[in-house]
Amino acid sequence: MQHTQRLPASTAPGTERAEGDRLVGSDRVLGVLKELARHPDGVALDELTRAVGSPKPTVHRALAALRRAGLAGQDRGGRYLLGDEFLRMAFAHHEARPEHVRVRPLLETLAARFGETAHYAVLDGHEVVYRAKVDPPTGAVRLTSTVGGRNPAHATGVGKVLLAHELGTLDAVRRWVGTARPARRTPRTLCTAAELHRELRETRERGYALDDQENEPGVVCLALPVYGASPRVPSGAVSVSALAYRTPLRALVDAVSEIREALGPLKEPF
Structure with a gap:
């Protein structure tokens, strides 16, 4: 009924772009995190790379950082999704x-x-x-x-x-x-x-x-x-x-x- 507005990764609130139209540094990690949130069923690395507009190796490094922090994970099919630690923090913060x-x-x-x-x-x-x-x-x-x-x-x-x-x-x-x-x-x-x-x-x-x-x-x-x-x-x-x-x-x-x-x-x- 009341539909929410989906923004592309390049215009998502709080996401900065640098070096032309590429996400760099911490902004890349945040961009990957936000894109993961748009795919509750998980997203393949190739699709994620296209969505954030960054090279596959750099997106993979961003995912590795997020996984170390528990903010991202992989399902049995190898698709990436938000990690349980991210969900725990989000729900705990919201409820409190x-x-x-x-x-x-x-x-x-x-x-x-x-x-x-x-x-x-x-x-x-x-x-x-x-x-x-x-x-x-x-x-x-x-x-x-x-x-x-x-x-x-x-x-x-x-x-x-x-x-x-x-x-x-x-x-x-x-x-x-x-x-x-x-x-x-x-x-x-x-x-x-x-x-x-x-x-x-x-x-x-x-x-x-x-x-x-x-x-x-x-x-x-x-x-x-x-x-x-x-x-x-x-x-x-x-x-x-x-x-x-x-x-x-x-x-x-x-x-x-x-x-x-x-x-x-x-x-x-x-």
Whole structure:
């Protein structure tokens, strides 16, 4: 349902290029690690070499370094994949994050109450990143959003409720939009600075944001801010994302007071 954006290795956030378009040094090792993360079933050395754009011997050395650290491994077929130590560190870190510890019980409550998916997300430039997700305990159809996945901020409820706190004027929205119009994910996506400014102003006035099938057809969402470090600046946002045929947007709006009440201590910094 909510699809995450896959970036090629050459443009993945945090990956630097040097010497033309080749990964070098530590950036090569990081590039190989990121590419491994895109292949849960494993990837052959030749395919990995083509993906990161480096010579096979250098990619092999990067893999050797990652394997020594337990961050990469090989299956019985010789394909490379993320190592168990990497997964242990990632899951342990994620589970111990204060925001995750505080937010997950709320997401579980919302998912159970509405029978839909609840998310916690943060703003990262022009995108939102999902930090936590809880699917409903029942229901045959669920969203395909993933922890760590990204979506465009202007097309999502969590993105708009966070942008509403950052972009208070039309000029600020215009600067954020820049020269390239935001992607139109569906016919309902707000893509111009004027449209987005009006939506963010309404979001500030009512205190929550809506996604009326703007990121994906058939999916609606209501999002509220969460305050982690400041009583005025939200650290992230919580949302209930629903299949429109199962839970219409009107039903979420009618329940906004209940959702606010469920936020409880998350309405204050933590």
